[in-house]
Amino acid sequence: MAFRSSRREFLQASAVAGVGFWVAGGVRAEESKSPNEQIQFACIGVGGKGQSDSADAGNSGVVVAICDVDDRTLEGASKRFPNAKKYSDFRKLLEEMGDKIDAVTVSTPDHVHAAAALMAMRMGKHCFCQKPLTRCIYEARLMGQVAREKKVQTQMGNQGTANPALRRAAALLKKNILGTVKEVHVWTNRPIWPQGGERAAEQPVPPYLHWEEWIGPAKFRPYAPGYHPFSWRGWWDFGTGALGDMACHTLNMPYAGLDLRNPVSVQAETSGHNRDSYPKWSIITYEFPANDWRPALTMKWYDGGKLPPKELFTEFEDPKAPTASGALIIGDKGKLYSPGDYCSEFKIVPKDLVVPEVEFERSPGHFEEWVQAIKTGKAAMSNFPDYASPLTETVLLGNLAVWVANEPGVGAKVEWDAVNMKSTNISGLEEIVKPVYRPGYELDV
Structure with missing residues (x-):
């Protein structure tokens, strides 16, 4: 441990000696060619999004270890990183390579993120x-606490955070450009995977898949089609549904601009579900209390083809609005509409509303921002303690309302004590907030 700690200081000192700090309008640090000064990465999960995450790691340092539960995926990654040691169990990787790595990327199904x-x-x-940082609220809280305690540099993979348009929109919202905001609408075209049905019949585990490691901390179930490699998102034990999959992207700009933290209640309308697979669609209403600079407000989330009323977009004179996903913020002086998931652009009405110039820090790129945080100690925007963990808590609270609304229609309102992570009016939600983990994957130490 002492060796890695001193190496952390060495990496930061090397960056400071060069052009290490990134600021608005700044320049990127020159990359060192010395192996001792390069960040050594382990990549846990190298398929799907893990393919681009591991590629970013390889472009930012040296990938010394790779891990995946699918031998086909692992072999493909091994061709890209021929010198990296291969693993199918992240625990063994960390135990054996702990003194040889500086940083990890975690790009697994949601249920393995926290472990x-x-x-x-x-x-x-x-x-x-x-994203989402975790599958459950308790895990999100714990991730932020541990990151702060260990003083490590962190970043969640909600890459839209680096978009200049997102940062500008958030800065404008903090300037009250729309006046008093009382209403926010956020929606997605997800799910784009099967959801709301029954489990498939058990089948033999494919020879290339390490099923025990794939299950990881979740309750064990036999292998069947419909989980690996993509559709796990639609199952309560493994994923977080459409809400968890996309809200850390699509809600990101309103969250940043309006401090959408610690909701006091959530209530869902759903198509109904069996509490094993998520519903085909849901509409979730969040209530946020006033904070020290804005009044209380309501946010509505829509998925599975549900959309905000079209008349809310009349002033934008856009026949395509609302698009398949996006965010709409309504104030008493104007509206802000961002089509798409990542706030790469936004529009404000009325057209004669005076939009001031605002200052915001520009990102060198989402992954690069994290790399520079490692080298300089300057935290990335979507770091766990200050940003990603509370965002994930906000997002995942909606799934408590979805759980309650298992019958078609509107479910009961869940009153929420955010500080203590518990409902004040509905019992039986404790295991959704903090599940029981399989032996060998416990999170509390």
Whole structure:
């Protein structure tokens, strides 16, 4: 441990000696060619989004270890990183390579995020973790706490955070450009995977798949089609449904601009579900309390083909509005509409509304921002303690309302005590907030 700690200081000192700090309008640091000064990465999950995350790691340092539960995926990654040691169990990777790595990327199904990231951070490793940060609210809280305690640099994979348009829109909202905001609408075209049905019949585990490791911390179930490699998102034990999959992207700009933290209640209308697979669609209403600079407001989330009323978009004179996904913020002086998931653009009405110039820090790129955080100690925007963990808590609270609304129609309102992570009016939600983990994957130490 002492060796890695001193190496962390060495990496930061090397960056400071060069052009290490990134600021608005700044320049990118020159990359060192010395192996001792390069960040050494382990990549946990190298398929799907893990393919681009590991590529970013390889472009930012040296990938010394790769891990995946699918041998086909692992072999493909091995061709890209021929010198990296291969693993199918992240625990073994971290145990054996702990003194040889500085940072990890975690790009697994949602249910493995916390187990892998927490083990790495407790060893003092910097961590980039895909969105949503975790599967459960308790895990999100714990990830932020451990990152802060261990003083590691972190970043969640909600890459729209780096968009100049998102940062500008958030800065404008903090300037009250729309006046008093009372209403926010956010929607997605997800799910684009099967959801709301029954489990498929058990089948033999394919020879290339390490099923025990794929299950990881979740309750064990036999292998069947419909989980790996993509459709796990639609199952309560493994994924977070359409809400968890996309809200860390599409809600990101309103969250940043309006401090959408610690909701006091959530209520869902759904198509109904069996509490094993998520519903085909849902509409979730969040209530946020007033904070020290804005009044209380309501946010509505829509998925599965549900959309905000079209008349809310009349002033934008856009026949395509609302698009398949996006965000709309309504104030008493105007509206802000961002089509798409990542706030790469936005529009404000009325057209004669005076839009001031605002200052905001520009990002060198989402992954690069994390790399520079490792080198300089300057936290990335979507770091776990200050940004990603509370965002994920906000997002995942909606799934408590979805759980309650298992019958078609509107479910009961869940009153929420955010500080203590518990409902004040509905019992039986404790295991959704903090599940029981399989032996060998416990999160509390």
